[in-house]
Amino acid sequence: MKIAIPVEERASAGSVCQSFGRAPFFLIHDTETDSNIYIDNSAASAQGGAGIKAAQVIVDEGVDALITPRCGQNAAEVIIGAKIKIYGVLDDSINENIHAFKEGRLPHLNEIHAGFHNHGRG
Amino acid sequence: MKYMRGFITMGEDNLKIAVLSGKGGTGKTLLSVNLAASAGECTYVDCDVEEPNGHLYFKPKELEKEKITIKIPHVDLEACNGCRECVNFCKFNALAYTNKLLIFEEICHSCGGCVLLCPEKALSEKEKPIGGLEKGKWENVTVLTGILNMGEASGVPIIERLLDLSKSMEGLCFIDCPPGSSCVVMESVRDADYCILVAEPTLFGVHNFEMVYDLVRLFDKPHGAVLNKCMKGENPAEKFCIDKGIKILGRIPFHHELGRLNSEAKIVAQEKKVFGDMFSLLLKTVLGEVCHEAAVNSQR
Numbered sequence: 488m489k490i491a492i493p494v495e496e497r498a499s500a501g502s503v504c505q506s507f508g509r510a511p512f513f514l515i516h517d518t519e520t521d522s523n524i525y526i527d528n529s530a531a532s533a534q535g536g537a538g539i540k541a542a543q544v545i546v547d548e549g550v551d552a553l554i555t556p557r558c559g560q561n562a563a564e565v566i567i568g569a570k571i572k573i574y575g576v577l578d579d580s581i582n583e584n585i586h587a588f589k590e591g592r593l594p595h596l597n598e599i600h601a602g603f604h605n606h607g608r609g
Numbered sequence: 610m611k612y613m614r615g616f617i618t619m620g621e622d623n624l625k626i627a628v629l630s631g632k633g634g635t636g637k638t639l640l641s642v643n644l645a646a647s648a649g650e651c652t653y654v655d656c657d658v659e660e661p662n663g664h665l666y667f668k669p670k671e672l673e674k675e676k677i678t679i680k681i682p683h684v685d686l687e688a689c690n691g692c693r694e695c696v697n698f699c700k701f702n703a704l705a706y707t708n709k710l711l712i713f714e715e716i717c718h719s720c721g722g723c724v725l726l727c728p729e730k731a732l733s734e735k736e737k738p739i740g741g742l743e744k745g746k747w748e749n750v751t752v753l754t755g756i757l758n759m760g761e762a763s764g765v766p767i768i769e770r771l772l773d774l775s776k777s778m779e780g781l782c783f784i785d786c787p788p789g790s791s792c793v794v795m796e797s798v799r800d801a802d803y804c805i806l807v808a809e810p811t812l813f814g815v816h817n818f819e820m821v822y823d824l825v826r827l828f829d830k831p832h833g834a835v836l837n838k839c840m841k842g843e844n845p846a847e848k849f850c851i852d853k854g855i856k857i858l859g860r861i862p863f864h865h866e867l868g869r870l871n872s873e874a875k876i877v878a879q880e881k882k883v884f885g886d887m888f889s890l891l892l893k894t895v896l897g898e899v900c901h902e903a904a905v906n907s908q909r
Contacts, residue, residue: 533702536699
C-alpha cells in the first residue's frame with residue numbers, strides 16, 4: 488500500500504507540510520517495503536489551481552491514501568474521485584504519522600476547507 | 610449643458626473618464642454620479658460589478674436587461690480517451706484526470722485552449738451565466754450597470770461588455786470603477802482617456818491611493834486627483850499629491866448635508882445649487898485637463 492504525505496523537505500525526520508497544494512515535496516511511503524521516495528510537487532509554484540494540480544500528482548503516483556493536515560475542496564474532489572482515502576495528522580512528525588497510520592490510529596480528514604482562491608478581488 | 614462642448618476641442622465626442630480610488634468608500638460613486646448628472650447627455654457606466662450602487666442614485670427608467678455568459682469546456686465522457694492533452698495544457702489547472710476528466714468551472718478562465726487541443730474532439734464549449742447588465746435612462750444620462758452573480762470569480766467579461774456597449778453612446782462617458790487595483794480595475798481603465806483618482810484624508814486611503822496611482826502610471830493614463838472628505842488640518846492625501854506632483858482637480862468638503870443627502874441615495878448636485886455648482890466647476894476643470902492632456906499628447 489502506498490501513502491502520500493506533503494512534506495517540507497526530503498527527509499523522513501522532517502515535518503509534515505501544513506499545506507497540501509503548496510507543499511514543496513510529497514513523500515511516497517510504501518508500507519510493504521517500508522521504503523520512502525520523494526517527489527517534487529510541480530503545483531507548489533502554480534499561479535492558481537495548485538490543489539487540483541497537486542492532487543493530480545498524487546493520483547498519478549497511484550497512491551492508496553493521503554495523509555495531510557488540510558485539504559481544499561477542489562483537491563479533495565480529484566483525490567476522492569480517484570478513490571484515494573484522505574487521513575488527517577496527529578502531529579507534524581512524518582514518522583509518527585506513518586506509524587499511527589499502520590496501527591489504524593489516524594482519523595479520516597473530516598474538514599475539507601473551501602479553498603483560498605479568489606479571496607480579495609482577484 | 611451645451612457650453613461644455615467648447616472644451617472638447619479635439620473633436621472627441623466619446624471621451625471616457627474613469628473614476629478610481631483604491632480604497633472602497635472613498636467617493637468614486639459620489640463623484641462619477643454627480644459629474645454625469647452635471648454633464649448633460651452622457652453615459653454613466655457602473656463597473657463595480659460586485660456591488661453596483663450607481664443605479665440607486667439614478668433609478669434608471671426604460672430598463673433593458675442582458676444576460677452575460679462565459680464559455681467553459683464541457684466533456685463528452687464517451688469520446689474522452691484520457692490522453693490528458695487538456696490537463697497538461699491548462700495553465701490555471703482547471704482540469705484533472707482521475708478515471709475520468711474533471712472540470713473545475715470556477716477555476717476556468719475561458720481561454721478555450723483545451724477545446725482547440727483535444728485530439729478526440731471530446732471537449733466542446735458551453736455557456737455559463739455569470740451575471741448581467743442593465744441599461745436605462747435618467748434624464749439625458751444613459752445608465753449602464755454591470756452585475757456579477759454571487760460566487761463568480763471574475764467580473765472582467767461583464768466589464769468588457771459594458772465598455773463595448775458604451776462605445777456606441779453619444780457624449781462623455783463616466784466609468785465608475787471597482788475598488789482596488791486588480792484585474793477588474795485594469796479592465797475598467799484600459800480604454801479610458803483620463804483617470805480621476807479620488808482620495809480621502811486617511812492613512813488607509815493614501816495607501817490604496819498610491820496603488821491606483823501606480824496603476825494609472827503603468828497604463829500611462831493622464832490623471833488628476835479629487836480630494837474628498839476635506840477637513841481642517843493636515844490632509845495626508847493632499848500631501849501625497851503635492852509630493853508626487855499629481856494635479857489636484859478639486860476638493861469636496863466633509864460636509865454634513867452632503868453626506869446625508871448622499872447616504873439617502875440622492876444626487877447632491879441636483880438637490881442643492883451649491884453642490885451643483887461645485888460639481889459643474891469640477892467637471893469644467895476635468896474637461897479642461899482632458900483637452901490639455903490630449904493637446905500635449907498629440908504634440909509628442
